Amino acid sequence: MRTFVSFVIFVVALTLLNPRPEKSVLAGTAQEQSQQTGQPPAQQQPPPPATPQPAPPQQAPQPTPAAPVHIGPVVVLDPGHGGTDNGARGGTGAIEKDIVLQYAHTVRAELEREGFRVVLTRDDDSNPSYDDRAAMANTYHDVVFVSLHVSSTGAAGTARAYYYRFASSTAGPLTTVATTAGQNGSPPTSLLVWEQAQLPYVETSHRLADALQGELAQRFAGSPITTSGVAIRELRSVSAPAVAVELSSVSVSDPNSLSVLAAPLASAISSGLRAFRAAASTSEN
Numbered sequence: 001m002r003t004f005v006s007f008v009i010f011v012v013a014l015t016l017l018n019p020r021p022e023k024s025v026l027a028g029t030a031q032e033q034s035q036q037t038g039q040p041p042a043q044q045q046p047p048p049p050a051t052p053q054p055a056p057p058q059q060a061p062q063p064t065p066a067a068p069v070h071i072g073p074v075v076v077l078d079p080g081h082g083g084t085d086n087g088a089r090g091g092t093g094a095i096e097k098d099i100v101l102q103y104a105h106t107v108r109a110e111l112e113r114e115g116f117r118v119v120l121t122r123d124d125d126s127n128p129s130y131d132d133r134a135a136m137a138n139t140y141h142d143v144v145f146v147s148l149h150v151s152s153t154g155a156a157g158t159a160r161a162y163y164y165r166f167a168s169s170t171a172g173p174l175t176t177v178a179t180t181a182g183q184n185g186s187p188p189t190s191l192l193v194w195e196q197a198q199l200p201y202v203e204t205s206h207r208l209a210d211a212l213q214g215e216l217a218q219r220f221a222g223s224p225i226t227t228s229g230v231a232i233r234e235l236r237s238v239s240a241p242a243v244a245v246e247l248s249s250v251s252v253s254d255p256n257s258l259s260v261l262a263a264p265l266a267s268a269i270s271s272g273l274r275a276f277r278a279a280a281s282t283s284e285n
Helices: 002-017 030-037 096-113 130-138 199-219 262-284
Strands: 071-079 116-120 143-150 159-164 176-178 190-192 228-230 242-247
Touching: 071 096, 071 130, 071 262, 096 116, 096 143, 096 262, 130 143, 143 262, 159 199, 199 242, 199 262, 242 262
Parallel strands: 071 116, 071 143, 143 242, 159 228
Antiparallel strands: 159 242, 176 190
C-alpha cells in the first residue's frame, strides 16, 4: 500500500513538472488538425475567376457629311452703302447701311437653307466701290445680283424691285473695245465696255425684278405689282441679271419696325429666285 501511494505521488509530480501544452481551437496547422480529427486537410479553394467585364460598345464611325449641293445660280447680295456712306438716315436714328446689312444676313441664311450659294459684297461696315461690287458678281458664270436698300420716303412697310434702264443715248449697239490679238494668229477678241456691262441683260433683269415683285407684293401690303427701270449705279456694270430691292422707309417712328421686315424680305427673295429659275428652265426647254 505504501508502495502504491508512492507511485501515485511520483506520477502526479511528473505531470506537474512537464505540463502538456494546450492548443487553441484557432492554432495549429491544417495537418495537425487533420491528425487530431482523422480527416484529410481541407483543400484551399482557388478564388473564383473574375467576371469578364463587357467591352465598351464601339461607336459607329460618323459619316463624313456630304458637300452641300448648290442649286444655281450663285446669288450675290449687295448691302448698299457702308463705311462713311450712311445712305438714308431717319430722324429716330435708323441708318440705311446698318439696316441693309442686317437684311443681307437674314436673306443669306434663308437662301442657303434653300440650297443657293450666297456671296456678300460686304459683310461689315466697309464700302466697296461700285466697280468692286460688280466685279464680285462678274467673276461667276451663273449668277444673279441683288442690291438691298431702304428708302428715305414712301409708305412704311412697302417694297419695290428695280432693274436698270439705260438712257436712250446708250441703248443702241453695244460699244466694245478690241484686245490684243490671240495666239497663233487668231483674231483679236472684244470686251464689252464696263459701263455697258448690264446692257445685254436688261430684259433678263426685268424678268427677275418681276418675279421678285410678285412675291414682295404678297408679303408687303401696299407694294406695287409692277416693277420700274431706274438708272441705279450698282447695277450698270454687272454682266448678269441684276436688280435692286428697296424697302420703305427710314422715316419711321420706331426703327425696330424695320427689323421685323427682314424675315418676309428673305422669304420673298427666296421664292422669287426659285420662280425666276423655274421660268428660265422652262424657256430653255
